[in-house]
Amino acid sequence: MSSRFIFSTSFVAIILFFHPFPSIAETITVGHGAGYDYQTITEALVATSSGDTIMVADGEYTVSTGETFPLVMKQGILLKRENNSILPKIDASGSGKRVITCENIAKESGTGIEGFYIIGGEAKGYSSDGYGGGIYL
Numbered sequence: 001m002s003s004r005f006i007f008s009t010s011f012v013a014i015i016l017f018f019h020p021f022p023s024i025a026e027t028i029t030v031g032h033g034a035g036y037d038y039q040t041i042t043e044a045l046v047a048t049s050s051g052d053t054i055m056v057a058d059g060e061y062t063v064s065t066g067e068t069f070p071l072v073m074k075q076g077i078l079l080k081r082e083n084n085s086i087l088p089k090i091d092a093s094g095s096g097k098r099v100i101t102c103e104n105i106a107k108e109s110g111t112g113i114e115g116f117y118i119i120g121g122e123a124k125g126y127s128s129d130g131y132g133g134g135i136y137l
Contacts, residue, residue, distance in 0.1 A: 025049075029082070031057030032065065040066040041079070041090070050076030051110070057082045060089045062120075069121070070098040070136070073113070075105045081115035093120030100135045 029036045030044045038044040041061050044054045054077065061067050069092040073079065081088050092099040099121035105111045113135070121133035 025051035027053045029055050042068045048077050053078040055082045056088045058086045062091045069095040070101040073102040075109045078112045087117040089117045091120040098136050102137050
């Protein structure tokens with residue numbers, strides 16, 4: 001009887017060890033100053049997984065505040081403003097690049113960008129058509 005119990009316990013342990021656990025969606029905060037998870041949208045995008053939401057505080061997000069352009073969206077990430085009455089500004093002026101790139105993202109993935117003032121992007125050098133200086137899809 002005892003060998004039967006040992007086999008059962010070992011089998012359960014193997015299943016738990018090799019079974020992938022689903023990731024839990026997180027809300028990540030971005031803002032200038034203390035109390036935020038990240039100081040830049042760039043850092044937050046690197047740290048996210050599909051299903052996460054990035055809440056961006058009021059302010060300007062530029063090269064001088066540490067952003068690296070273009071911001072590269074990941075599939076299943078929701079990028080939105082923290083305060084519904086104020087639009088945070090994402091400004092790629094001086095970078096010579098697009099503001100946001102959303103390439104190879106499925107329509108049904110839940111990826112979204114909500115409530116931003118997006119300026120200063122350039123599409124030069126990316127494609128012959130010159131489109132997509134603000135957001136390239």
